[in-house]
Amino acid sequence: MIELSSPAIRATILVVDDNLSNIEVIYEMLTPTYEVLFATSGLEALELTVATHPDLILLDVMMPGLNGYEVCRHLKADIVTQHIPIIFITAVGQTDSEEKGLKLGAIDYIAKPFSPAVVKARIANHLELKRYRDLLADLAWVDGLTGVRNRRQFDDFIERELRTAVRADRPLSLIMLDIDYFKHYNDHYGHLMGDDCLKKVAQTLESSLCRSADMIFRYGGEEFACLLPETNAAGAMAVANRMLDVIQTLNIEHVNSAKKIVTLSIGVCTLIPQQRSKIENLIVPADKALYRAKELGRNRVEFADE
Ligand SMILES: [Mg+2]
Numbered sequence: 001m002i003e004l005s006s007p008a009i010r011a012t013i014l015v016v017d018d019n020l021s022n023i024e025v026i027y028e029m030l031t032p033t034y035e036v037l038f039a040t041s042g043l044e045a046l047e048l049t050v051a052t053h054p055d056l057i058l059l060d061v062m063m064p065g066l067n068g069y070e071v072c073r074h075l076k077a078d079i080v081t082q083h084i085p086i087i088f089i090t091a092v093g094q095t096d097s098e099e100k101g102l103k104l105g106a107i108d109y110i111a112k113p114f115s116p117a118v119v120k121a122r123i124a125n126h127l128e129l130k131r132y133r134d135l136l137a138d139l140a141w142v143d144g145l146t147g148v149r150n151r152r153q154f155d156d157f158i159e160r161e162l163r164t165a166v167r168a169d170r171p172l173s174l175i176m177l178d179i180d181y182f183k184h185y186n187d188h189y190g191h192l193m194g195d196d197c198l199k200k201v202a203q204t205l206e207s208s209l210c211r212s213a214d215m216i217f218r219y220g221g222e223e224f225a226c227l228l229p230e231t232n233a234a235g236a237m238a239v240a241n242r243m244l245d246v247i248q249t250l251n252i253e254h255v256n257s258a259k260k261i262v263t264l265s266i267g268v269c270t271l272i273p274q275q276r277s278k279i280e281n282l283i284v285p286a287d288k289a290l291y292r293a294k295e296l297g298r299n300r301v302e303f304a305d306e
Contacts, residue, residue, distance in 0.1 A: 010035050011127050014054035016045040016071065017089070018063040022112075026058060026089075029116045030123070042066025046074055049081050050167070056127060059106070061090035061097065069104055076105040080160055083133075085126050089114070143218040145195055146202035154217035154225055158279050161229050166273040173236035173270040174282045175226040176290045177205070177243065180263045180298040182222035184256035197252055197262060198222065208246045209239070233270040233303065240268045240301045248299075263299035265290055270304075 012035040017023050023038045030036050037052060039045040042065055049057065057075070061068035068088055075081040087108045088101040098109045107126055110119055141153040149157070158174070165172040179185070179201060186194040198218075205224060206216045219225040226243070228236055244264055252262040267290030271282045285304030293302040 011055040012037060012052065013123065014039065014045065014048060014052070014057045016040075016042070016057065016063075016068070017060040019060070022060070022089075026119075029120065033120070034123075042068070042071040045071050049075060049084065050078075053081075054084060055130060056123060057084055057086045058089050058110075058123075059086050061088055061101065069100060072101065072104045072106055078163075079156075080163055085130055087122065087126065089119075143202075146199050146218050148202045148206055148224070149215060149217045151217065151219060154219060154227075157215060157217070157227055158282065161227055162271075162273060162277060162279055162282070165229065165271070166275060166277060168230075169273070170230045171232045171270050171272050172282065173228040173231040173233070173239075173268065174286045175228065175236060175240050175243070176219065176267045176283075176286045177224045177226065177264050178266075178290055178294070179222040180265055180294075181254065181257045185254050185262070188254075188256055200250060200252065201247060201262065201264075204246050204250055205243055208243055214239070231270070233268075236268050236270050237301065237303060240266045244299070244301055258297070259299060265293040265298045266301040267291070267293055268301060268303045 013030055015023055015026050015036060015038040017038070018040055020040065023040070027036050027038065037048060037054060039048050042063055045057070045059070046066070059068045059071060068090070072086050075084060075086065085107040086105065087110060088106050089110045089112060090097070091112045101109050108122055110122065141150055143150040161172055179197070182194070185197060202216065202218060202224065205226065209216065209226070213229045215227050217225045217227070226239070228239060231239070244266060247262060247264050250262065254260060254262045257263060267286045267288065269282055269286035269289060271277060289302040289304040293300050296302065
């Protein structure tokens with residue numbers, strides 16, 4: 001099941017300023033309450049944001065090299081970082097630059113010299129808002145029947161994970177799973193039992209995963225997908241075979257299937273990403289492998305052969 005963001009976890013704030021004494025002042029102010037990271041240039045800020053995913057960014061506008069506006073534009077254009085709230089901190093008090101920052105997608109604007117109490121209060125408010133937004137997004141993305149992530153979230157995550165994999169030059173694996181003869185199951189046992197079966201399968205698949213980065217999604221009717229970041233072919237096959245086993249071990253009666261219990265057909269694909277890799281390079285082969293698993297008699301795992 002999805003873990004909803006908890007206020008008990010200390011939020012991480014990235015402070016970006018080319019002036020070290022400014023950073024020191026803000027660091028002193030925030031470090032009792034938050035994890036504070038800092039960067040002294042726009043480039044460093046972009047790298048650190050991708051690497052650490054801070055909950056909020058305090059961003060100086062005037063910096064040599066990439067200035068605050070440019071950093072903001074980069075972060076807002078990237079699907080991985082666009083949801084991180086940005087507050088501009090600057091000495092430039094003119095309304096036109098304030099407007100410029102807000103138009104670029106910054107959530108707030110604080111002018112120097114600032115009152116520490118006001119800055120702290122605004123940060124707390126924005127973090128609270130972010131928490132609610134994350135919570136709503138989580139709720140909207142849960143599949144109502146099975147409690148695992150839904151298709152919409154799959155579309156979102158596979159895009160994000162592919163981008164991350166390309167950037168980090170790491171493999172990304174996808175497992176597609178389909179319940180064998182599920183239409184027959186529904187016809188024989190009725191739709192309520194069918195729903196129960198889907199729930200059990202989804203939750204068993206989810207609890208069979210060992211790493212928090214791995215994710216199960218309901219892909220369609222009786223079809224599930226599993227994304228495994230930083231996982232090579234051997235690792236993905238091991239997970240797929242474990243899934244095949246755990247579902248058999250559930251021992252759910254299914255008189256109209258070959259084994260007389262509920263089983264899965266599974267297709268696996270691992271992508272060594274290149275700059276031009278698209279999600280189709282992962283989904284299409286995994287889907288073909290799943291189709292082959294069906295053709296070859298079901299209740300088995302097939303690896304994509306291209
Ligand atoms: Mg500056």
